[in-house]
Amino acid sequence: MQKLVESFIATANAFDVEGALSLFAPDAVIDDVSVGDAFVGRDGVQIYFERFFVGYNTASRLLSIETLDNFNANVRLDFTGDFGHEVGILKIAINSEGLIERIDADLE
Secondary structure, three states: HHHHHHHHHHHHHHOOOHHHHOEEEEEEEEEOOOOEEEHHHHHHHHHHHHHHHHOOOOOOEEEEEOOOOOEEEEEEEEEEEEEEEEEEEEEEEEEEOEEEEEEEEOOO
């Protein structure tokens, strides 16, 4: 899980949308309470990355990972960008192929 999270952060920080999409299952969901919307499938994930990472020049820094089991972890990230500064929590679930199938995101 650590390697996947580090890849997620690296691709997001590089604004590498295609690289980020490669980490997600085709039917992945990002449900972000802080923006009041869910983004479904790779098309939805692409919209999410383009809008909230590229669009706001977001830089992410890992604060902690709490591994719950082989498929689930809670990740705490420090976000900075055009919006200012926030700390977020990502509840990440992966599938048996090691791809992200769901992220439940919120801000502290």
